[in-house]
Amino acid sequence: MRPLRKLWLSALALLLIASIALFMFKPAPEPIKVGVLHSLTGTMAESEKPLVDALQFAFEEINAKGGLLGRTVQPVVADCRSDAAVCAREAERLIADEHVSALFGCWTSTCRKAVKPVVERHKHLLFYSMQYEGMEFSPNIVYLGATPNQQIIPAVRWALDNLGKTFYLVGSDYVFPRTANLIIKDLIESQGGTILGERYLPLGGKEMASIIDDLLKVKPAVVLNTLNGESNWAFFSAFQRAGLSAQTMPVFSFSLAEAGLLAQSPEVAGHYAAWSYFQSLPGEDNQAFITAFRHRFGASRIVNYPMEFSYIAVHLWKQAVLEARSVNPDAVNHAVLRQSMRSPGGIVAIDATTRHAWKMMRIGRTRSDGLFDIVWESSRLIGPEPYPSYRTRENWERMLNTGVQP
Amino acid sequence: MMRFGISTRLWLATALVAVLPLIVLQQALTAYVGKVMHESIVDHLKLIARSKMAQIEELIGVQQKNIQILAQMRGTRNALKEIDPLFRKGTNAPAYRLARQRYLDMIDNIGNFESVHDVFLIDTSGEVLLTHMEEHDLGASLFSGPLSNTPLSKVVHEALYTLGTSFSDYAWYAPSAAEAAFIATPVMEGSHLLGVLVVQISQRSVNKLTGDYSGLGETGEIVIVERAGDDTVVVAPLRNVQAKPLQMKFSRNIDVPMHLALDGETGVGIRTDYRGKEVLAAWSYLPRAGWGIVVKIDTDEVFKPVRRMQQWSVGVLIALLALTGAVALWLGRSIALPVNVLTRVSGEIAAGNLDKRISYAGNDELGDLAGSFNRMADSLEQTQNALLDERQHLEDTVQQRTIELESTNVHLLQEIADHKVAKAEVLLAQTVYQSMTQGVMVTDSKRNIISVNPAFIKITGFGSAEVIGRKPGFNRSGYHDAAFYSEMWQAISEDGHWEGEIWDRRKDGESFPQWLAISVVRDEQGAVLHYIGVFSDITEQKKSQEKIHYQANYDELTHLPNRRLFYDRMEQDIRKAHRDSTQIALLFIDLDNFKEINDTLGHEQGDQLLRETAQRLRACVRETDTVARLGGDEFTVILPDVQTSSEVEGVAQKIIQSLILPFTLGDNKGYVSASVGITIYPLDGDNYKTLLKNADQAMYEAKRLGKNRFSYFTSAMQQASQERMLLSNELRMAVQQGQFEMYFQPVHDFSTGEVVKAEALIRWRHPQRGLVGPATFITLAEEVGLIGEIGEFAFASSVQQLQAWMEKVPYPMTVAINLSPRQISGQANFEGWIDTMRATGMATDLVTLEITEGSLLEENLSVQRKLRRLREAGFKIAIDDFGTGYSSLSYLKKFDIDFLKIDQSFIRDLATDPNDRALVEAIIVMAHKLGIEVIAEGCETAAQHNVLVQAGCDFIQGYFYARPMPSQDFIRYLGMPRRDI
Known part of the structure; x- marks a missing residue:
């Protein structure tokens, strides 16, 4: 073969290889950024940190199975510092600067109400996993937490039937406890119960002396507790120090779950809480979930309702992204309304009309190990009624505006 | 060493270079197209599944809404309080009966409880105080005794516990x-x-949920399941298997999509269904009912197009490979063959065979060589042929001369014979004239009759004495006009002959048709000697012609036009539509199950069914439309001059509805349904053949989609039809979810410059399309009957806003709300509006209702009554779009109208078109005379504004001032300084 021809042939082969390589090579796709809005410092940190872990766990689960639409999911965690204003600013930053595709977070209603205008302005999407007082609808929030008819109302009814007729209300001074107590008073008084007292502490407040004195004086059959964050620790220790116990005066808590009680001393056994998920639920799905979570975060880790619903939020978001074939918040927002899933605590389904979730409802009594025995369970999923249907929406709003200090 | 010929080498090379890339290309292409098709099929199923689920969701959602509204009504509270004590005294006591009836009447007046079997009022201790059906659950206790484990008991318990609306399982209910x-x-x-208010969803309405398989082909199925203990049970009837509801159970161990649905999962994929067949399924969980829903189609059916594409592409590949092989073979041969021929033929020519030639004539070097060879052989052969030709020519000439001589001889003999015959012919003519069956009339040159033959007398009844001397035409029937006769005579004088059908009268006065031939006899100079008319009576012939015509054009069984006449009509209609630029709809109707009727009940009953079908079809269309029977159970309907597709769909629906009704066939009842294919001229074809063929195809599509439906041929129209369905579903959703908003456009009082009114304009905030204007959805809302609810929203929301503004401005604001004609003629709750106004404490005259001119002209008494009622209640009435319809002044007076709104189309050219200007001035003057104030809408420029001001217009609205805006912007607008005019 002549040298010139040899040269031509090798050039041709080289060209062929180069073009195949060019064809096969794809640049690594950019990760999907999602925003996590929780308090890592301040009074809410103790409650909210486990939620960040639950979210992290869900994202890792997705990435381990090859990500979403061929991209990995990358959470961007912002610290709300237990301050609603900070949280709103962080939300703005995550959306505008970090270009996240969805936001997961907020614990208190105050926080949610601060973030709401931000997500609405950007036509963005926030997944909110906490139980709350209802009476809200935003086209840009998916509310996974329980509404009053999914938690407070059946719980109060159960307490009336099973624990006694005299009540004492303790709560942190912000929207959720105020509104919840409004409904609670309504119910108790119309069903033959009596309210012996109603006290509020500033969020994070630890001054329990006067409340405990009052409790000792009026001796209610049940204490209904809507305290949030670290105030709970202070309350329960003061409660015990004063010689009060679950046998004589059970406390029914609406914002306190496994992780919260475990941080307390084990002697809190006998008190009650109402959630749609408890770590002690039977069933293979739940066992698998707890095992996997502990494998990742440590064998002694507790899983509770807010954590489970944070985890659920991510998976519902994932399903919606797959259905919409897009991470655009607007497209996902539309698709998420059609989602339902099999979760560790049973089926969870989004109600398209209210943007809230259908879920189970359970009442648990604390054991000495900090977990709960389930003493009551709804027979099927309960539908969300953010504006309880026995009054009109206008009626509720009027009541809120006149009955509660802002 | 092996020897490869030229052709073998070429063949091998070509095949190698072509075959490999072809196979690779085919594989890649098939994989890609297959993937795309697969995705689109899956998407399609998802879409259908979603719409089915929305339908099911709606059944429950509507009842949920109904019951919640009902529970909040004072009537329900009162009924519970009133009935409780009465109930204790016995449910047969008159007082109880009366209270019960009053409450049931109230329910009847409120809601749509179509799918409800029963309604219950239950007290807090679980005692059933009142039921609509009064089954033996009335008076029972739900928390103890036999009813304590029923779904009713559970749902009441849960409602009491959560104080929320609760839903039960679908289960057996003994009462x-x-x-x-x-x-x-x-x-x-x-x-x-x-207490608790309960509705019982009827078994019938649950069974209906799976009745509609449109879009799901032949094997599509909707499976609704719920959990009963550890089992999964089927709730609503299946399509592929006959089973009673809740009787079909499946263990959780079987891996079928219904379990996924019940686990709360949503998804789509290829799975095995309960029959063990592979299906494409979409599954989803319905939390309200606790139901899992699976929508699925056999993969055999749904992926048929993909398989067909793959087979086709393999076919093409094989064909291409064969072609490549053939080309390679041909190329090899085309070189090798001529060389062989050249060798062989040159050998033969050399041996003396001069007529041999090389047959190869290719345009290449080999061809040139062959050509030279042939030319050489030619010149040799030419010399030889010239000699042979010369001899042949000589022989031909001798033969021709002989033939010419013979022919002259024959001609002479013929002429002699002719002379003999002429004499005999005169005699013959006489005899023929007398005995022929045709009538003959002979006139002189002045057209006086001089002779008639016996047949004339026999046919007409006139004797020869009665007609001789008269002019022909004395017995005219009067059927033909003067022009006919003058044309006839003109033809006779020009051509010497006329022939045609003509009606004359017999002596007894009866008219009869005859076939008449008139000839002129002239002398040698060409002057007229005679006119001869020969005619035959064709009365009988005519009758049988008509019969034949009928038989040829009409179907004997149904008396409908047959295929032939159908083609005729179709052609006529197409010509007319082409001329007038209108559209024609062609409906091709085929009866489903007709064959079964024929087979089971006999042909006679089958014929009866066809006859009745024909009658029903005729009843479904206008007089001007054609209904034809093409044969068998195939019918067609031509609808000329159609304007909208909903018009066509209306007729198609009507036909489908009317044919689904039972047919009385002797002692039996027959049931059929109809599949209708629709084509539109000129969209789907410009001749009847194409239109018919396409309509036939569309009909098959309708059958394929599940029969008892119609389908368009054009996919765009089919899509538009489906789109309308989708949009109407979305609209229904929008109504449920309250996706509407009101925008307000300020109306300025020209004399003060203040905003005194606002026109309320509805907008739809569609989740994907964004803000949608009313033009897109109001007509549809009217068609699907949602206009009432939308109208209610518009009214309530506008009145609420008005109340808010009242607090902001020191003078009375008014709001104008548009009323659709359908809203007025429908069941609008105007009494409710009057109540609403009373409740707000605002005067009704702050609300203006804008109606169209058409509404005023409505002959329907109830519409007139409603308008009067609104008027009497104090609402102001404005006529919208004034000038575009047919208004009559008398109506304006009669209804005591307050405002006229001059239509935008007059305002647009106001500054430039003196006609429009004159018209607007005239309207204003006239209105003022009648005491009516005038609003101009669509005022955009200062020039228009000036003209309106000069013309004395009272109120002005338009972009010149402001666009429609949300309420909060409107409030801000009220506070803004006024624009300087």
Whole structure:
């Protein structure tokens, strides 16, 4: 073969290889950024940190199975510092600067109400996993937490039937406890119960002396507790120090779950809480979930309702992204309304009309190990009624505006 | 060494270079197209599944809404309080009966309880105080005794516990002796619990959920399941298997999509269904009912197009490979063959065979060589042929001369014979004239009759004495006009002959048709000697012609036009539509199951069914439309001059509805349904053949989609039809979810410059399309009957806003709300509006209702009554778009109209078109004379504004001032300084 021809042939082969390589090579796709809005410092940190872990766990689960639409999911965690204003600013930053595709977070209603205008302005999407007082609808929030008819109302009814007729209300001074107590008073008084007292502490407040004195004086059959964050620790220790116990005066808590009680001393056994998920639920799905979570975060880790619903939020978001074939918040927002899933605590389904979730409802009594025995369970999923249907929406709003200090 | 010929080498090379890339290309292409098709099929199923689920969701959602509204009504609270004590005295006591009836009447007046079997009022201790059906559950206790484990008991318990609306399983309910599901909601007064209101969803309406398989082909199925203990049970009837509801159970161990749905999962994929067949399924969970829903189609059916594409592409590949092989072979041969021929033929020519040639004539070097060879052989052969030709020519000439001589001889003999015959012919003519059956009339040159033959007398009844001397035409029938006769005579004088059908009268006065031939006899100079008319009576012939015509054009069984006449009509209609630029719809109707009727009940009953079908079809269309029977059970309908597709769909629906009704066939009842294919001229074809063929195809599509439906040929129209369905579903959703908003456009009082009014304009905030204007959805809302609810929203929301503005401005604001004609003629709750106004404490004259001119002209008495009622209640009435319809002044006076709104189309060219200007001035003057104030809408420029001001217009609205805006912007607008005019 002549040298010139040899040269031509090798050039041709080289060209062929180069073009195949060019064809096969794809640049690594950019990760999907999602925003996590929780308090890592301040009074809410103790409650909210486990939620960040639950979210992290869900994202890792997705990435381990090859990500979403061929991209990995990358959470961007912002610290709300237990301050609603900070949280709103962080939300703005995550959306505008970090270009996240969805936001997961907020614990208190105050926080949610601060973030709401931000997500609405950007036509963005926030997944909110906490139980709350209802009476809200935003086209840009998916509310996974329980509404009053999914938690407070059946719980109060159960307490009336099973624990006694005299009540004492303790709560942190912000929207959720105020509104919840409004409904609670309504119910108790119309069903033959009596309210012996109603006290509020500033969020994070630890001054329990006067409340405990009052409790000792009026001796209610049940204490209904809507305290949030670290105030709970202070309350329960003061409660015990004063010689009060679950046998004589059970406390029914609406914002306190496994992780919260475990941080307390084990002697809190006998008190009650109402959630749609408890770590002690039977069933293979739940066992698998707890095992996997502990494998990742440590064998002694507790899983509770807010954590489970944070985890659920991510998976519902994932399903919606797959259905919409897009991470655009607007497209996902539309698709998420059609989602339902099999979760560790049973089926969870989004109600398209209210943007809230259908879920189970359970009442648990604390054991000495900090977990709960389930003493009551709804027979099927309960539908969300953010504006309880026995009054009109206008009626509720009027009541809120006149009955509660802002 | 092996020897490869030229052709073998070429063949091998070509095949190698072509075959490999072809196979690779085919594989890649098939894989890609297959993937794309697969995705689109999956998407399609998803879409259908979503719409089915929305339908099911709606059944429950509507009842949930109904019961919640009902529970909040004072009537329900009162009924519970009133009935409780009466109930204790016995449910047969008159007082109880009366209270019960009053409450049931109230329910009847409120809601749509179509799918409800029963309604219950239950007190807080679980005692059933009142039921609509009064089955033996009335008076029973739900928390103890036999009913304590029923779905009703559970749902009441849960409603009491959560104080929320609760839903039960679908389960056997003994008092109704049927399966039932319940929805319960608490009835409260403030926070005081009075009892529970329950509705029972009827078994019938649950069974109906799976009845509609449109879009799901032949094997599509909707499976609705719920959990009963550890089993999964089927709730609504299946398509592929006959089973009673809740009787079909499946263990959780079987891996079928229904379990996924019940686990709360949503998804789509290829799975094995309960029959063990592979299906494409979409599954989803419906939390309200606790149901899992699976929508699925056999993969055999749904992926048929993909398989067909793959087979086709393999076919093409094989064909291409064969072609490549053939080309390679041909190329090899085309070189090798001529060389062989050249060698062989040159050998033969050399041996003396001069007529041999090389047959190869290719345009290449080999061809040139062959050509030279041939030319050489030619010149040799030419010399030889020239000699042979010369001899042949000589022989030909001798033969021709002989033939010419013979022919002259024959001609002479013929002439001699002719002379003999002429004499005999005169005699013959006489005889023929007398004995022929045709009538003959001979006139002189002045057209006086001089002779008639016996047949004339026999046919006409006139004797020869009666007609001789008269002019022909004395017995005219009067059927033909003067022009006919003058044309006839003109033809005779020009051509010497006329022939045609003509009606004359017999002596007894009866008219009869005849076939008449008139000839002129002239002398040698060409002057007229005679006119001869020969005619035959064709009365009988005519009759049988008509019969033949009928038989040829009409179907004997149904008396409808047959295929032939159908083609005729179609052609006529197409010509007319082409001329007038209108559209024609062609409906191709085929009866489903007709064959079964024929087979089971006999042909006679089958014929009866066809006859009645023909009658029903005729009843479904206008007089001007054609209904034809093409044969068998195939019918067609031509609808000329159609304007909208909903018009066509209306007729198609009507036909489908009318044919689904039972047919009385002797002692039996026959049931058929119809599949209708629709084509539109000129969209789907410009001749009847194409239109018919396409309509036939569309009809098959309708059959394929599940029969008893119609389908368009054009996919765009089919899509538009489906789109309308989708949009109407979305609209229904929008109504449920309250996706509407009101925008307000300020109306300025020209004399003060203040904003004194606002026109309320509805907008739809569609989740994907964004803000949608009313033009897109109001007509549809009217068609699907949602206009009432949308109108209610518009009214309530506008009045609420008005109340808000009243607090902001020191003078009375008014709001104008548009009323659709359908809203007025429908069941609009105007009494409710009057109540609403009363409740707000605002005067009704702050609200103007804008109606169209058409509404005023409506002959319907109830419409007139409603308008009067609104008027009497104090609402102001404005006529919208004035000038575009047919208004009559008398109506304006009669209804005591307050405002006229001059239509935008007059305002647009106001500054430039003096005609429009004159018209607007005239309207204003006239209106003012009648005491009516005038509003101009669509004022955009200062020039228009000036003209309106000069013309004395009272109110002005338009972009010149402001666009429609949300209420909060409107409030801000009220506070802004006025624009300087």
